[in-house]
Amino acid sequence: xxxxxxxxxxxxxxxxxxxxxxxxxxxxxxxxxxxxxxxxxxxxxxxxxxxxxxxxxxxxxxxxxxxxxxxxxxxxxxxxxxxxxxxxxxxxxxxxxxxxxxxxxxxxxxxxxxxxxxxxxxxxxxxxxxxxxxxxxxxxxxxxxxxxxxxxxxxxxxxxxxxxxxxxxxxxxxxxxxxxxxxxxxxxxxxxxxxxxxxxxxxxxxxxxxxxxxxxxxxxxxxxxxxxxxxxxxxxxxxxxxxxxxxxxxxxxxxxxxxxxxxxxxxxxxxxxxxxxxxxxxxxxxxxxxxxxxxxxxxxxxxxxxxxxxxxxxxxxxxxxxxxxxxxxxxxxxxxxxxxxxxxxxxxxxxxxxxxxxxxxxxxxxxxxxxxxxxxxxxxxxxxxxxxxxxxxxxxxxxxxxxxxxxxxx
Amino acid sequence: xxxxxxxxxxxxxxxxxxxxxxxxxxxxxxxxxxxxxxxxxxxxxxxxxxxxxxxxxxxxxxxxxxxxxxxxxxxxxxxxxxxxxxxxxxxxxxxxxxxxxxxxxxxxxxxxxxxxxxxxxxxxxxxxxxxxxxxxxxxxxxxxxxxxxxxxxxxxxxxxxxxxxxxxxxxxxxxxxxxxxxxxxxxxxxxxxxxxxxxxxxxxxxxxxxxxxxxxxxxxxxx
Ligand SMILES: Nc1ncnc2c1ncn2[C@@H]1O[C@H](COP(=O)(O)OP(=O)(O)OP(=O)(O)O)[C@@H](O)[C@H]1O
Ligand SMILES: [Mg+2]
Numbered sequence: 054x055x056x057x058x059x060x061x062x063x064x065x066x067x068x069x070x071x072x073x074x075x076x077x078x079x080x081x082x083x084x085x086x087x088x089x090x091x092x093x094x095x096x097x098x099x100x101x102x103x104x105x106x107x108x109x110x111x112x113x114x115x116x117x118x119x120x121x122x123x124x125x126x127x128x129x130x131x132x133x134x135x136x137x138x139x140x141x142x143x144x145x146x147x148x149x150x151x152x153x154x155x156x157x158x159x160x161x162x163x164x165x166x167x168x169x170x171x172x173x174x175x176x177x178x179x180x181x182x183x184x185x186x187x188x189x190x191x192x193x194x195x196x197x198x199x200x201x202x203x204x205x206x207x208x209x210x211x212x213x214x215x216x217x218x219x220x221x222x223x224x225x226x227x228x229x230x231x232x233x234x235x236x237x238x239x240x241x242x243x244x245x246x247x248x249x250x251x252x253x254x255x256x257x258x259x260x261x262x263x264x265x266x267x268x269x270x271x272x273x274x275x276x277x278x279x280x281x282x283x284x285x286x287x288x289x290x291x292x293x294x295x296x297x298x299x300x301x302x303x304x305x306x307x308x309x310x311x312x313x314x315x316x317x318x319x320x321x322x323x324x325x326x327x328x329x330x331x332x333x334x335x336x337x338x339x340x341x342x343x344x345x346x347x348x349x350x351x352x353x354x355x356x357x358x359x360x361x362x363x364x365x366x367x368x369x370x371x372x373x374x375x376x377x378x379x380x381x382x383x384x385x386x387x388x389x390x391x392x393x394x395x396x397x398x399x400x401x402x403x404x405x406x407x408x409x410x411x412x413x414x415x416x417x418x419x420x421x422x423x424x425x426x427x428x429x430x431x432x433x434x435x436x437x438x439x440x441x442x443x444x445x446x447x448x449x450x451x452x453x454x455x456x457x458x459x460x461x462x463x
Numbered sequence: 464x465x466x467x468x469x470x471x472x473x474x475x476x477x478x479x480x481x482x483x484x485x486x487x488x489x490x491x492x493x494x495x496x497x498x499x500x501x502x503x504x505x506x507x508x509x510x511x512x513x514x515x516x517x518x519x520x521x522x523x524x525x526x527x528x529x530x531x532x533x534x535x536x537x538x539x540x541x542x543x544x545x546x547x548x549x550x551x552x553x554x555x556x557x558x559x560x561x562x563x564x565x566x567x568x569x570x571x572x573x574x575x576x577x578x579x580x581x582x583x584x585x586x587x588x589x590x591x592x593x594x595x596x597x598x599x600x601x602x603x604x605x606x607x608x609x610x611x612x613x614x615x616x617x618x619x620x621x622x623x624x625x626x627x628x629x630x631x632x633x634x635x636x637x638x639x640x641x642x643x644x645x646x647x648x649x650x651x652x653x654x655x656x657x658x659x660x661x662x663x664x665x666x667x668x669x670x671x672x673x674x675x676x677x678x679x680x681x682x683x684x685x686x
């Protein structure tokens with residue numbers, strides 16, 4: 054028998070119990086939707102956590118207390134330990150980033166920018182151009198706010214940095230000399246050209262707009278030349294004395310290894326940004342248990358539903374029998390009938406999920422406090438459920454069409 | 464088509480009830496057989512065995528010279544599909560489907576009929592039974608007599624050799640009764656065996672053979 058015939062017979066069967074079919078489809082639709090939302094929500098939260106832990110490098114920084122030792126000596130000592138996963142040791146937190154003026158030839162970029170070194174372990178989501186390959190190159194946030202205040206969320210005034218890819222920008226900063234008596238004098242003003250080779254999606258990177266990653270060696274140079282020059286070494290040590298050395302780790306999950314190694318070697322460590330992932334773990338657990346309950350619970354509901362409808366379909370089965378349909382065919386018609394309804398619910402939920410995502414994303418996008426939260430879609434729960442329910446239907450119908458049951462009805 | 468020494472018994476709470484006692488009967492094409500008898504005498508049991516919906520406890524059933532007393536369920540379904548058409552007192556129509564859709568159902572398993580032909584074949588069968596203007600009516604929108612004619616159309620659609628009608632006029636008024644018996648009589652003349660179970664004395668005027676069932680014993684009353 055042709056598949057189209059089976060399908061049309063199943064369709065006639067659905068017509069026979071239109072209302073029940075509708076209710077069945079509706080129930081399954083809600084289960085599909087619920088699972089889709091649960092899995093998507095869980096994915097959204099874990100990817101958000103992942104983004105924190107891996108794209109905001111502050112979470113990958115271990116602080117080392119230098120005590121009474123000399124800063125340079127401690128840095129050398131740690132370097133000589135050859136601890137794996139360390140990608141950069143910063144002498145203090147003032148070396149992590151610097152804020153400079155920024156301009157360009159077209160003169161539409163004028164303002165301030167945060168500069169970061171492009172060290173391993175610093176991740177950003179490139180959305181145009183390419184990664185940094187050599188000195189003097191920069192990857193900038195895809196938007197630039199041309200005022201003196203960065204981190205302003207008025208998107209309408211922002212300049213699209215994608216149009217600047219391949220062009221130069223200039224960063225300007227002044228190195229000054231600091232004296233014990235509090236006086237300062239300007240030593241040098243630097244105007245460094247940087248070639249913008251790409252832009253990153255700053256909303257996915259948790260930096261603000263007005264930020265650029267700069268080639269490692271260029272960044273080191275900028276830090277060296279922008280740091281104030283102190284009257285003498287004692288004054289420098291005095292200014293920095295409470296600041297810890299910062300150790301950047303390549304991946305968030307390697308942070309405990311590095312911390313452990315440092316502690317083993319007698320260093321007192323702490324974390325730069327502490328991240329409490331308990332809520333994420335709790336939410337993931339809740340989603341898992343809830344999903345399992347939906348799976349088991351809904352199979353029970355589906356079973357009951359098919360059982361009840363099925364009793365009502367006994368007439369239909371008798372009819373099929375006395376016009377000569379074989380048992381296998383009758384079973385198949387019913388399996389296809391319910392699978393078809395399940396599939397329609399699956400498709401409907403699958404279409405509605407991205408629409409819900411769009412709506413929720415829009416709400417979040419327009420809320421500055423939540424705009425960094427990217428709503429993810431996960432079809433895993435929905436797909437698993439489709440397979441699961443289809444298998445359940447097959448098993449249930451083979452059970453129902455057993456010889457014993459057939460005899461009971463005739 | 465022949466039954467030899469057919470017995471049917473049920474075991475109810477260790478009580479043995481014998482419903483059919485040594486039934487012997489032969490059916491020939493072009494004939495209308497009527498079976499009458501009191502309620503509970505075993506008429507339905509007999510025709511269900513004839514229609515392969517039930518199995519005899521013992522005895523032999525020959526169809527086209529072949530003994531088909533013990534066949535697999537699938538083999539029985541095959542024979543039913545090709546050679547037997549049923550008509551019941553309660554019509555057994557699917558109330559959600561149109562007359563046409565109801566009549567088309569048996570065509571799905573007829574390999575000799577192409578998909579595109581189904582509708583035409585069902586339409587002409589309904590026309591033949593005088594229902595040409597009722598094709599797209601649902602059973603609820605038809606009179607009892609019309610419903611039964613739809614059921615007859617469905618029984619005839621795969622051109623079976625044997626038509627079995629159990630109390631076909633039980634739910635109909637006199638005018639419709641006569642109509643149905645006439646139709647069944649006409650059908651029998653198309654080289655078919657028509658077997659009708661009925662309480663209705665009208666059947667006597669239409670049948671070629673009249674049998675009476677009495678406590679499981681089948682007796683020929685008139686030829
Ligand atoms: N599954 C069964 N188990 C036990 N007894 C049964 C079963 N089916 C039928 N019988 C009995 O067999 C007898 C004959 O039943 P059958 O239905 O053949 O009668 P009938 O002649 O068709 O009666 P009616 O004219 O009322 O339709 C009845 O006494 C009935 O109770
Ligand atoms: Mg009966």
